Amino acid sequence: MSHHIVEVIHLRHIYPDGTIAIKDVSFRITHGESVAIIGANGAGKSTLLQHLNGCLEATSGQIRIGDMPLTKATLPDIRRTVGMVFQNPDDQLFMPTVFDDVAFGPLNLGLVGADVEKRVTEALIQVGADHLRAKPPYHLSGGEKKRVAIATVLAMTPDILVLDEPTNGLDPYARRQIMSLLQEFHHTKIFTTHDLDMVLELCQRTIILHEGEIRADGPTGEIFRNDDLLTACRLEKPLAMQGCPLCSREADTTKP
């Protein structure tokens, strides 16, 4: 299906205050791929992701989702296709209760009654937050908010999942839960993260963003074996690929 292709062509983004956040970025992600975008703080990851469903407007360059170029006219369709989880869950939760918040998307898609109920329950169970459904979002802990934010997007059954630091601030169990959830999501998924071990487990392909430019784009294993590249981009090897100083376990080089 060409429907799930994400193509970014010579994207450039300059914020109103003159910060050049994205200099010139191009890549093409095909159906079913799982891609991590990594890089230092301020590298432009969040800025890049927000272009993928039109939350930010490109200064120049183009985005194509499936066969559609991203324009004002295609925006509603693209937003239905691309589900986006923001870095800060406070930006995403705005309804009086968790249930209402997760139901917001499905209701806008035109679902009613029991269908909404079902979607919401499924999404909440997937992220392990069903017990929070009656709570107001502003009474949740940081990690709970994050999980609910992910549920709000899952409830819309998007074709392409875009997540900005999905496991940031989660406890180890919840992190695992989100990771296996991502593993089960067989459509295209793109996420940014500083959790490099997660990248190693979930993504065949990694893109390194550095100061608004793509520094590397290739198979995850290859990228993590390139020490010079990692150092230059303020990154380091995932723990699983480093030797263990305590039990003198050898580094795991069998990973992809």
Place this chain on the structure above:
Amino acid sequence: MISINAAVIDLKRLELLADGDTPIHALDARAKVLVTFVFIISVVSCSRYELARLIPFFIFPAVIIALANLPTLFLAGKITLVCSFVVIVGFFNPFFDHTELYQIGHITVTGGWISLISLFIRSLLTVGATFILIGTTGFTAVCQALERLGIPQLFTTQLLFLHRYIFVLADETGRASRARELRSCGKKGLGVVSFSSLVGHLLLRTWQQAARIHTAMLARGFAGHFHARRQPSFGMVELCYLLSWSSLFIALRLFDISETIGKVVTGIFP
């Protein structure tokens, strides 16, 4: 500043009440909006020296609070709080209005005092009715009902955003003032200078935050319409609810029930 935060959390709690499932909650929002509208018109249109005629109107909030299982103390507290602000507006009435109305012993009751009390009662009733409407219906559903009743969508959407914006503003205020408090080491901050920059900062931050939330709404398919969870259906029950309350309010407005009862009682026991 903590208290601002607390007040807003309370406002949110008011909205959470709308999740109840009593018969009142189940009514179509339009019926509740219309009844509240008739109620407010009837109360507000009473003359400013009216007291006795207003009292019977308390039956409406009392009945609904009981039927809808709303927390009475919480509501009463919020309503009184808001009404005390209203009364500040009418505070000077007694100084300007010296019309003599009653004579109780040696004390002359002037129109100013009566109108102040009347203002307070009327604000209690109208603010109360509005809170009860939101507590039994939810703000989104109220706006949706307004839209279905023919109010232009532009207006209802604005109203909803305003309502959301208040929360955003309060959240940010709470956060920023806590940050300022923690770093001013028990002194009064840096006085006016840091306070004014705090306010400027807040406006920018809330603006950005509101914009981000708007983006998040768009990202989830928001197209200008709000959908409440309950499917609206205006049936027989709603019609009865609307007609019976409205006719009661109009009757209370036109005839002075307390006086009539008074006359009947004095007629029986001369």
